[in-house]
Amino acid sequence: MLEVDREQVLAYRIAAHGLHREEKDPAAAAVFDLGLQDSVRDTALLGLAARIDGEIRPAVWDDDRFVLAWTHRGAPHFHRRTELDAIRAALVPLDEKDAMARILWQRKQVEDAGMSATDALFTAAKAIREVVTGAQTKGTVSGAVTKLIPDGLSYACRGCGVVHIYEQLMRVASIHAGVRLEAGATPATLAPLEGRGRIKTSPNVKAATRVIEDYLRINGPATPGDAAAYAGTTRAGVDAMWPDGLAEIRVDGRTAYLPEDRVPLLEKPPEPDVVRLLPPLDPFVQARDRAVLVPDKARQKEVWKILGSPGALLADGEIAGVWRAKASGRKRLDFTVTPFEVLRPAVRKAAEAEAARVAAAREFPDHRVTFS
Incomplete structure (x- = not known):
């Protein structure tokens, strides 16, 4: 078993993230294999500026190769448009515990809803799909969707005195509804994905496994618990999507995992002099x-x-x-x-x-x- 210290792990990750700034094409950036989060002003833009050789400006998101959507953990991420269907498939819960973890529900919410977390997810997705037929602000969509769903899928917001669909439920369900976000829009604005197909409810273990593998590839060596926290699922749930072909690595006495084909880069990473x-x-x-x-x-x-x-x-x-x-x-x-x-x-x-x-x-x- 290969043993490394944290300094070697960080040198590996700096290279795996493309932070040596050797790539010129934004769409080729390794971070898009997993998705580039954009929760704070210009986060994704500056993430690219740190990695891409050449000028980066906000107009980069006008490139049709990118699409913004609520995906991992319900957070907004830019993805390569050609890969969004695979991401959507990966986000279909594998079982009820997985669904509860992804929408941040406990048993009480399931009881109040009068349906399983999985059914709640796709009930919300169907309502969002019905509402979002063109570009609409998040507030407008939330109000319209709340009128279409059972009472147990919404809550009374003390701050504004209005009943809303649960925030995380709306975020996690939107990708399954075939809905994206408008890049750069304030307030948050939803729009239908071009050519969206029917809502798919069948779990796709292969697609889910690919997300975990991509996490390990860019942020490895890492543990199953690390990967589960990133994906927004349970530690037990990640076992069902755990990839094959991983090498065990000891990191300062802790066992972690890395795709076998990445071991040479971990053994001899470039100098992290950036x-x-x-x-x-x-x-x-x-x-x-x-x-x-x-x-x-x-x-x-x-x-x-x-x-x-x-x-x-x-x-x-x-x-x-x-x-x-x-x-x-x-x-x-x-x-x-x-x-x-x-x-x-x-x-x-x-x-x-x-x-x-x-x-x-x-x-x-x-x-x-x-x-x-």
């Missing part, structure tokens, strides 16, 4: 083994805040600090970079260059960087 400003929720920091990424618990709290997570400074093969950016008018973006330790002059200079790249990606003509 400096990148990774956005909040970047795929690199979405790995579920946070202690591997950032061993110090106090630093973990800085990187993964409950509300308002910052971006991460990647330097010398480590998450070396955090950063935030704030617009100063419409022309300047002000960066505050907070390193965990004193940075070498070369790293500071590279971080400043990355800030210029982030500002350009967000179409700000000027920027300023402060190290705190």
Whole structure:
């Protein structure tokens, strides 16, 4: 069994994520094998800017090769359009416990609904499909869908005094309804997928397994528990979708798994001599083994805040600090970079260059960087 330390794992992941910035075509970025999350302003855009050699601007999402939809864990992800059917198939629950985990229900919600979580999922999907025949805001869709579904699939929102379909149920059901999101739209806007076929309710173990394999490929070596947390299913449920052809790897005394064809890259990864400003929720920091990424618990709290997570400074093969950016008018973006330790002059200079790249990606003509 191959034994490695966390530094070697991070060097592998930096290469697996394409953070050496050797790819020129955005659609060829390895992160799209799994999906590129876009939950925070420009997250996906800046994730690409960290990985692609060449100019990246918001217009990249006008490319018909990409589509945005609520997919993994009900979060919005960009996918290659040609692969969205496979993603949708992978998200059909394999059993009732899997369905409950994906829509974040406990037994009480199932009892209140008067139907299984699986039936609730596809009841909601049918209603969403009926409502979304053109581009409509999320609020409009939610209101219309709530009128079509049984009372047990909705709740009274104290904040606005209105009854809504459960948020996570709506998010997870939308992809099965054949519904996508409009990229860059505020508020969130739903639209029918072009050429959407019928709603498919049969589990597809092969497709689900591919998602787990892609997670291990980009964020491995990892454990079944890590993969289950990413997919939004139970630890027991991930066993049914666990891939073949995996190598066991010991990471600082812990057993983890990696596709066998990736072992050579783990054994001899490129030097992780890159400096990148990774956005909040970047795929690199979405790995579920946070202690591997950032061993110090106090630093973990800085990187993964409950509300308002910052971006991460990647330097010398480590998450070396955090950063935030704030617009100063419409022309300047002000960066505050907070390193965990004193940075070498070369790293500071590279971080400043990355800030210029982030500002350009967000179409700000000027920027300023402060190290705190």
